[in-house]
Each structure stands twice: as C-alpha cells, then as structure tokens.
Amino acid sequence: MAKKKESIEEELAAKKESMWLTLKKREIEDAMKFSEDYKKFLAEVKTEREAVRYIVTEAEKHGFKDLAKKKSLAPGDKFYLINREKTVALGVVGKKPLEGFRLVVSHIDAPRIDLKPNPVWEDGDAALALFKTHYYGGIKKYQWVSRPLALHGVVYTKEGKRIEVKIGDNPGDPVFVIPDLLPHLARNVQGDRKLFEGIKGEELQLVVGNIPINDKEIKQKVKIQILKYLNEKYGIVEEDFNSADIEIVPAAQPRDVGFDRSMVGAYGHDDRICAYTSLRAILEVKEPTYTSIAFFYDKEEIGSDGNVGAQSNFLEYVLAKVVNLIKPGYLHVEFMDMLYKSKAISADVSAAINPIFKSVHDIPNAAKAGYGVVISKYTGHGGKYSSSEATAEFMSEIRALFAKYNVPYQVAELGKVDEGGGGTIAKFFAKYGMDVVDMGPGIIGMHSPFEIASKMDVWSAYRAYKVFLSQ
Numbered sequence: 208m209a210k211k212k213e214s215i216e217e218e219l220a221a222k223k224e225s226m227w228l229t230l231k232k233r234e235i236e237d238a239m240k241f242s243e244d245y246k247k248f249l250a251e252v253k254t255e256r257e258a259v260r261y262i263v264t265e266a267e268k269h270g271f272k273d274l275a276k277k278k279s280l281a282p283g284d285k286f287y288l289i290n291r292e293k294t295v296a297l298g299v300v301g302k303k304p305l306e307g308f309r310l311v312v313s314h315i316d317a318p319r320i321d322l323k324p325n326p327v328w329e330d331g332d333a334a335l336a337l338f339k340t341h342y343y344g345g346i347k348k349y350q351w352v353s354r355p356l357a358l359h360g361v362v363y364t365k366e367g368k369r370i371e372v373k374i375g376d377n378p379g380d381p382v383f384v385i386p387d388l389l390p391h392l393a394r395n396v397q398g399d400r401k402l403f404e405g406i407k408g409e410e411l412q413l414v415v416g417n418i419p420i421n422d423k424e425i426k427q428k429v430k431i432q433i434l435k436y437l438n439e440k441y442g443i444v445e446e447d448f449n450s451a452d453i454e455i456v457p458a459a460q461p462r463d464v465g466f467d468r469s470m471v472g473a474y475g476h477d478d479r480i481c482a483y484t485s486l487r488a489i490l491e492v493k494e495p496t497y498t499s500i501a502f503f504y505d506k507e508e509i510g511s512d513g514n515v516g517a518q519s520n521f522l523e524y525v526l527a528k529v530v531n532l533i534k535p536g537y538l539h540v541e542f543m544d545m546l547y548k549s550k551a552i553s554a555d556v557s558a559a560i561n562p563i564f565k566s567v568h569d570i571p572n573a574a575k576a577g578y579g580v581v582i583s584k585y586t587g588h589g590g591k592y593s594s595s596e597a598t599a600e601f602m603s604e605i606r607a608l609f610a611k612y613n614v615p616y617q618v619a620e621l622g623k624v625d626e627g628g629g630g631t632i633a634k635f636f637a638k639y640g641m642d643v644v645d646m647g648p649g650i651i652g653m654h655s656p657f658e659i660a661s662k663m664d665v666w667s668a669y670r671a672y673k674v675f676l677s678q
C-alpha cells in the first residue's frame with residue numbers, strides 16, 4: 208500500500224528545526240544559564256593572554272596540573288601546557304592513551320587594532336596626543352571609528368619589569384576613540400572612496416589626550432603631559448612601547464540581543480565562542496577512552512604563523528610530552544601512528560544568514576541562527592582551494608555520534624561558490640594524517656566589533672565538543 212505523502216516526506220526529506228522548538232524546557236533553561244556564564248567570560252577576556260589566564264585558572268580549579276612539572280601520566284590524569292601566555296592545551300588521559308587522540312582546536316585571538324612600536328605623537332595643529340596603530344586580522348576599518356575603545360596588554364621596561372595595562376572597561380575608566388570625519392566635510396575626502404577604504408590603515412589613530420604641560424621650554428606639550436601621566440601611573444617611558452603587546456579592543460560589554468534575549472552580542476565571538484564551549488567541555492570530560500585534548504591557539508586571524516600559531520610545532524611538542532610521560536622511550540613510528548589515528552574538530556565559527564545580505568549565501572547550504580552548531584565539510588575559497596576537506600567516512604562517523612547523543616547540528620558552507628571564503632586551522636592538523644572537520648556556531652556580523660550568536664548555537668557547540676571529547 209502506498210504511503211501517505213506526509214510520511215514519505217517525513218521518511219526521505221532532510222528536516223531541520225529551530226532548537227528553540229525542539230529542545231525541552233529544562234534544556235533551554237540550561238542553555239540560557241550557560242550563555243550567562245559565557246557572557247561573563249567575554250566580559251573578562253578580550254585578548255589571547257587574558258584567555259590563557261582564564262583557561263588555566265579554570266583548569267587548576269578542576270584538577271588539571273602543569274604538564275611541565277609532571278613525572279608520569281596515567282589514565283584519568285588531567286594536564287595543561289602553556290606556550291608564552293598566548294597558546295595553551297588542556298588534556299585528559301584516556302583509558303587507551305596510546306591509540307590516538309581526540310582533539311578540539313580553537314583560537315583565542317580576535318581581529319583588533321594593535322599599537323605601533325612607536326605609537327605616541329602629538330598633532331600640534333589639533334592640540335591632541337594620539338597613538339598610532341596597526342590593525343590585526345581581517346577588519347572592516349570603518350567599523351572601528353567613533354566608538355569607545357579600551358587598551359589591554361603588557362609592557363616591559365628595559366629592566367624587564369612587567370606592567371599590565373587594562374583600561375577602558377570599568378564604568379569609571381576613560382576610553383579612547385578613533386574619530387571619524389564629520390559628514391559635513393566628508394564629501395571630497397571620503398565621499399568617493401570605496402566602502403572598505405572609507406577609513407584607511409594609517410587613519411586608525413587613537414585620541415589619547417588634550418592637556419598640555421605647563422612649560423614654555425617644551426614643544427610637544429600634550430605628548431609630554433601624556434608621557435608624564437604614563438610614567439606616574441605605570442612607571443614606563445616612551446621607549447618601553449618598543450617591548451609591548453598592547454591591543455585596542457571595543458570597550459563595550461556583552462549584551463543580550465532581542466526582546467526575547469535569544470542572542471548574545473559581543474566582541475570576539477570569533478573564536479572565543481569555540482574556546483569557551485570547548486573549555487567547558489574538556490573541564491567536564493571524565494575517563495575518556497582516548498586521550499582528549501583541547502588546544503587554544505593564538506595568531507589564527509593572521510595565518511597561524513609564528514611560535515604561538517597552529518603552524519608551530521606546539522601540537523607535536525604537547526603530544527610528544529604526553530606520550531613520553533605515558534610510555535618513556537616510545538618509537539617515532541609509534542608517535543606517527545598515534546597522530547595518524549587521531550581525530551580532530553577544528554572549532555571555529557561559521558557565518559549564519561544575515562537577513563540584510565542574504566544574496567551571499569546559497570540558502571539550502573547556509574547556516575541559520577538557532578539551528579545548532581555548524582559542521583563545514585570544507586572551507587577555503589574558489590574551487591575549495593586551501594581547504595582541508597573532511598572525508599565522507601568521517602562526516603558519517605560524526606553524524607552517527609551526534610545522532611546517538613542527540614546533539615543538534617546543521618551542515619553548511621560559509622557562502623555562495625566564488626563569493627569569497629575563509630580558512631581555518633583544520634589543514635594544519637590534517638597534515639599529520641588525522642581526520643579533521645570544521646565545526647562551530649554560525650555568527651552574524653563576524654569580525655565586527657559587535658558580533659551576534661544565538662544562545663542555542665552556543666549550547667549546541669558545547670554539547671558537540673563534549674560528546675566528541677568524551678569518547
């Protein structure tokens with residue numbers, strides 16, 4: 208007997224629903240609570256150094272120990288290893304510790320603006336002191352002007368004294384601003400520029416002061432007054448900016464978005480949304496079969512180069528240390544074998560459909576806010592260039608795992624073919640032979656100073672990473 212039309216559709220057609228409708232009431236409450244914790248994390252963490260500090264503090268609270276101080280490792284042991292305050296790994300030794308790893312790899316840097324090494328100058332005509340900057344990562348520069356900005360980072364004096372700078376986030380703090388041009392006078396200077404050049408790199412200059420020092424002998428009176436303030440407050444001199452990592456980040460705090468408070472708006476979702484959800488996941492992993500490790504990398508936004516990026520040998524360094532503490536004197540071929548048998552999630556965000564610019568998406572292959580963590584079989588641009596594509600076999604394995612543990616997810620591409628594209632750190636792990644797939648929440652307004660994520664997608668990412676790391 209022929210089946211009814213609805214039941215054939217039910218049987219054959221893909222069906223995805225909003226998690227707001229499919230989750231049980233109690234789980235929605237858990238998800239909302241989880242996003243409250245996530246907002247606190249985002250309020251506290253605006254740089255990779257702050258992320259590492261937060262991650263290690265939480266790890267220690269949960270019984271993770273510094274791998275550098277361990278003499279041996281056994282199943283159930285929890286460890287962490289820091290790389291220069293900017294990259295960190297957290298792991299739990301599995302019951303079959305040498306049969307391949309389960310890795311979730313995210314990045315904790317975010318697009319921003321850095322200070323130049325010689326930032327301070329005075330524009331005498333304007334009677335203002337300014338900081339020169341150099342942007343970091345793929346920002347649309349015009350989004351960073353005329354909004355309150357904060358300074359976060361460290362400065363080292365010539366003597367090696369470390370000074371922390373964090374100003375602009377507390378309610379009583381002053382903020383800093385890159386002033387845009389008033390529209391009344393912008394016709395010629397900005398009117399004919401293309402959007403992306405609306406503000407140019409050298410125009411990203413931060414206003415930091417206006418009071419001149421009361422001294423006739425001094426030419427750059429406002430600049431010297433600012434240096435005097437910095438010396439009194441932080442004990443630094445102008446040249447100390449040569450040895451500094453100071454980042455300019457939005458001074459705004461994370462906020463609920465929408466009447467229904469369904470979304471989190473904040474700076475740095477990319478990729479701290481994956482860092483936070485995978486941190487919570489690894490903290491809660493108990494007695495996994497395989498050794499589970501969450502990596503949190505710096506420098507993804509500028510290509511993962513350098514000694515704290517995902518192209519460094521930190522992965523091998525951590526894994527070799529772990530294997531050596533479990534089986535001293537292991538063979539190189541055993542190590543390569545373990546890498547080859549490992550499986551990884553490249554935990555990075557995707558794009559959720561922005562209703563105002565829908566044309567960049569192929570809707571059936573685009574992510575929707577609230578429909579769960581986005582699995583990307585491949586990333587890259589053009590004809591899948593620079594992509595590490597997950598095999599059909601691994602995609603099938605992940606689908607089966609999420610079906611078994613009831614993890615909502617959606618499979619999507621970033622945008623339309625030839626519309627643009629983007630890469631992740633998946634390929635740097637895939638080169639060891641392990642299976643890797645990209646997975647993270649869909650974000651609206653990615654790389655802007657105020658990105659949006661659905662609280663359902665935050666929750667779904669956490670559930671997905673936890674299930675994967677708990678195998």
Ligand code: MN
Nearest residue numbers: 477478555556
């Ligand atoms: Mn990212």
Ligand code: MN
Nearest residue numbers: 318477508654
């Ligand atoms: Mn990014």
